[in-house]
Amino acid sequence: MSSSQPRITVLGLGTGDEDQLTLGVWKKLQQAAKSETELFLRTKDHPMVQLLDNNAIPYETFDANYVSHASFEGVYESIAEELISTAKSHTAEVLYAVPGHPMVAEYTVQLLKQRCPSEGIELQITGGESFLDQAFLRFGFDPIEGFQLLDATSLNRYTLNPLMHTVIGQVYDTYTASDLKISLMESYPDEYRVVVGHALGVAGQEQIIEVPLHELDHVKGYGNLSLVWVPRSEQEEPFNRTFGRLHEIIQTLRSPGGCPWDQEQTHESLRKNLIEEAYEVLETIDEDDPEHMCEELGDLLLQVMLHAQMEEEVGTFTVYDVIATLNEKLIRRHPHVFGEKAVEDADEALVNWNAIKAEEKRKKGIDVTKQSVLDGIPRELPGLMKAIKLQKKAATVGFDWTELSDVLAKVEEEFAELREAIANPAQEDNQNRRDELGDVLFSIVNVARFLKIDPEEALSHTNRKFIQRFTYMEEQLRLRGQSFEQTELSEMEFYWQEAKKVTKLDLT
Template sequence: MTAVIRVVGLGAGDLQQLPVGIYRRLKETAHLYLRTKEHPVVAQLSEEGIRFETFDEIYEKHDTFEPVYLEIAETLLNKAAEQREVVYAVPGHPLVAERTVQLLLDMGKTRGCEIEIMGGQSFLDPLFARLKIDPIEGFSLLDATALKAAQLHPGLHTVIAQVYDKLVASDVKLTLMEVYPDEYPVTVATAVGVKDMERVETIPLYRLDQVEHLGNLSLVYVGPTEQADVQNRQFSYLKEIVAILRSPEGCPWDREQTHQSIRKNLLEETYEVLETIDDDDPDAMCEELGDLLLQIMLHAQMAAEDGYFTIEDIIAGLNEKLIRRHPHVFGNREAEDADQAMANWQQIKAEEKAKKGIDLAELSHLDGIPRDLPALPFAYKLQKKAAEVGFDWEDIADVYRKVEEEYRELREADAGEKPGELGDLLFAVVNLARFYKIDPEQALALTNRKFKRRFAYIEAKLREAGRSFAESDLAEMDRWWEEAKQHT
């Protein structure tokens, strides 16, 4: 005879709400096990003379819930193997927010034990009735002990179950605050549908972990909203806005744009982000990153309209690539330092090219540098790639001699030769920067900013004197320049 565990739900309220079939099963079974005695029906079962065992002592043995649930499931399977048939009773409905039942369903398959679900009333029925909401409008049921912000959708009725105590409530509050404002109203319900025990109150979100009646039968309800301060934080809303802008009912300018027409915008917005990084200005960086994201969204929307790809395709490709190229994080490779991590990355890139049918032997070692990269960083990357195969100066003294050589050739060159000779000199200076492990682009950017500050000092001095550049001369401006060097 196959071992059987018959799982029944004790409902959300009192004994009067139990279906007759479940009540009879509880009365007639010889082996009844309850997950916990902390339920309104349990005292009434005792009064009816029904004998049972509970697993409350297992909760005392572990610091987290998952090992508790695993031990309960394991114990039940062993009991069923010994006794052939047992009844397992859980609060509410067996298939609503009941982890032990899910474990039994999974483990029973490999243990040759049949798991029969006999039903019961969940806490959702009295909750919907109490709050007068219709879940068909859109409904989400989440676990408070494993809540993530990505699970929250402000347009849905959201019920967060298993808010056992103030510690769990605090975690729930902090997660909700990633999506909702601090003052957003939430409803805390305890023992909903249970006579003389029910407590329901609506409070601001920031007070969630101050509620006194939290316990095993507590949950949090968050109502749907379209208010701007919530909607504006949703990526899906951004996608919707961009699609509207590009629609026939949208903005005439946005509708006319193409990938090519806004190509320069992508570069400009990137440089504006870099400026905020150099200025160490987080507020400005936040705004400029938004402008850069808009360019990505516009390109994705145009591609979606043409049937090429969507923003979801972009995200999927990126996620797959990040996981694939970080096997030391998501796989079984090792990377003890940044160099080894980069070696993994490069090896995987090479494997990806080979899978695409690209003959690596036919590629130049200098391939892979974006052709539209500005000339200074382009030169830097060229030299780094050449150095990887040994084509490099052996000593920095050789680099200095090369700079001096190119400088002399520039001075001696004819007018028509000077552009090329100047390029040679700049290329040699980039080599010097590389030997010193200095990014030449950043170095020149620092000097540019320094020049601007010192020139602004000259302008300030002229304003103080009530004069213009036309009323000054180079000698005077040079004196102020020297003064500026003392201050900047």
């Protein structure tokens, strides 16, 4: 490179112990006192600045940028912009000194790496002691056991792995520590022991404080040199909250040394289980029982895991392929959320969803023009659910009633035909009656659709109502020492009417 080319050299000031400052960095710093080389510090808030002052090394800082910008991103971008502008206007080398190591948690350096080549600026980076060096030394763990470095300002539960040691930087203040605590408590128990390190390796300033997780934001002294260490877990509880643990358990159950029952299962043998578990989830929704719902959703997820594991064993796909396929489909079919397309309401979102589905089929070589409008409805759906889906599909092409009064008239027509089938001696065969009853039910579903009421939910509500009233009647008979065999229908009707009044509030 030409000697006249603008140049920025980034220096790592280390963690704050001057004895750990590298000789190469110190020589560069001394140049600022002996030549036209300008030295910029990202911040004056660092122990090594005292060494510069003691040796009369001149510098400028970017501390004012923190005041003039609302976000850290804005601060860092402004620093990079000023450094590039200065380098272009100076013939001498520009020095930029940052805390720790320039390539560890230093966003301004990443910005310079991105922009300097296109700006015609030579960029050199000289390392220094990283805060990680002191973290390994002071906290006393070997990173080869499994280690991750995270940023407190952008941490979420999906980045956490309880099997690895976790060091979290950028814990600037108590507010950041509080947000960090909440994120960690989603994956770790409240009493989990964590360690806070302030100014590690800096004589007279270092503090190492161990606290239960729920007290993380009670610790005093958070600042630019603060870290939090979450030791890797030797407990089952944090790992049990991970999807990887579930996958591992299912693999173990299906393995040669696993459970004989799980080993014997096939897709076919689990068909009924899948349906039953789905209905048990629906039951918890009806009961408005979140704790029970949590358990039943787990049972339903177990079915998904078992089916995916069977396919993993023969090499077709894994449960991670299932997740990837679902994620990609959700993103693809929601361009109004993950893209730039705009929709005004749920109906328009549904139209877009169906259009995207059709395009996906065309890409798979399926001629959608030759498909029935009614295609795509699962064969095994319960009757009421299938009926309403069929009607909705037919309605999309205009095959539908326009007024509710016409639908009600159709119900009356179908009832008349059912009465005729029952009354006509020539039509006593059960198949004809079954068909006419089916027509009545189908027309009732049409009424539900026009009223925007799910017929399955409506019938489930009525079933629950019947159960409550019938069990009330049973209880009244039991209290009187009576059985159904000893009770006249008129007396049962009396208790039934009483049950309607008593249970009414429970069913609203």
